[in-house]
Amino acid sequence: MDMDKEILLTSEGLKNIENELEEAKTVKRREVAERIKQALAFGDISENSEYDEAKNEQAWLEERISKLEAMLRNARVIDEDDISIETVNVGLKVVLEDLDYNEEIEYTIVGSAEADPCEGKISNESPVGKALIGKEIGEIVEVAVPDGVARYKVLSIKVNK
Secondary structure, three states: OOOOOOEEEOHHHHHHHHHHHHHHHHHHHHHHHHHHHHHHHOOOOOOOHHHHHHHHHHHHHHHHHHHHHHHHHOEEEOOHHHOOOOEOOOOEEEEEEEOOOOEEEEEEEEOHHHOEHHHOEEEOOOHHHHHHOOOEOOOEEEEEEOOEEEEEEEEEEEEOO
């Protein structure tokens, strides 16, 4: 992840990152420090898998904390009230018709830091997200996917509230 790249966030995404960072710095750091202390009580650390595991978790946690801090430093929060719903944009919910499977799909377009396809949140940098940005209701979008080309028709655009 480019640490100086602007990170687009919805206000919900900003809150989620702030909460995760707070928990990582307080609760999680204490838990890991306690595990390291307990592992050290077992004695010899040269063959102490509990100690190695706890130190690895500590390294991962510190890396995650610095990534979250970088995201917050470079965050630009999208003001949902200022977004036009004339065209698809970050922070908006879009309902599509999958023209190949004749079914409706609903996505919220978010910045890459918030993307969670399982929750229907797709990044503006993903192939589908990129293709949708700037499109109007009624437009058909074609997106190259691993097994060919997916075709979607934009049915509606609304504020994600």
